[in-house]
């Protein structure tokens with residue numbers, strides 16, 4: 001099969017990835033072998049390829065938004081059978097025994113392992129996954145549309161949970177990329193009023209098209225105070241204005257892994273009256289399943305740009321240059 005491996009992590013210009021031809025992997029105990037139908041290209045893949053994330057598995061195959069068809073099942077398959085369409089996402093293993101796992105917070109497990117970082121992912125024609133971490137996928141979407149739901153969608157969903165938006169509440173969304181535009185649609189479907197704050201005029205237009213009540217510049221105050229807000233832009237300078245935009249008791253959830261420095265906060269303006277500031281760390285399998293169920297019940301609009309699998313390096317370079325419309329998705333059948 002064809003697969004892309006990160007042979008020399010570094011800037012995309014230095015060609016860190018190599019397209020190799022190698023045997024189809026055999027599924028290990030408790031694993032599924034999956035034929036890849038589509039694999040989303042996430043910014044984390046860029047961090048793996050460019051070496052911003054330390055290598056966990058040398059020469060790893062990146063890709064953790066994998067939509068595939070089950071080919072082989074080893075052991076009981078956790079309910080999956082050959083022919084099923086399944087998703088392979090970032091979270092790929094936890095110990096199940098630590099204090100965090102036992103209290104339902106497996107996203108915090110110190111022993112967690114990840115697809116496309118600790119184990120080979122979906123920039124290939126075939127991939128394996130522990131059956132217990134494979135995800136059932138909703139109908140009503142094609143393979144390419146499903147791919148971005150598996151990271152951008154799930155993380156956006158968890159960020160929305162962490163923001164604790166009350167029913168029918170007013171939500172502010174700071175930054176409006178792949179994850180944010182899916183989280184906005186979930187909130188709107190749940191009856192929220194959504195205000196989007198982003199510097200990009202194209203993103204502002206998309207926000208209004210999707211049903212946002214307003215779309216303005218990133219640091220501007222929204223037209224009304226907010227019950228909850230999510231910061232998707234990795235910009236610490238937006239934390240004070242986002243906290244200042246919260247009503248009493250409101251929560252700001254920071255969705256990203258990275259955030260630039262947060263300027264000093266003013267206790268009275270930014271935190272008093274029980275305003276809360278919290279982070280979001282990966283997701284649990286329950287978050288993933290709940291989001292995918294929701295996506296099955298509410299048709300989400302997903303914007304994608306397909307690339308042949310053979311052009312994965314090009315897709316990553318385009319992502320690095322912010323030159324992709326919607327989410328880039330690799331498709332083996334396209335070449």
Ligand SMILES: [Zn+2]
Nearest residue numbers: 096098101109
């Ligand atoms: Zn654990």
Ligand SMILES: [Zn+2]
Nearest residue numbers: 042044151152
């Ligand atoms: Zn991702």
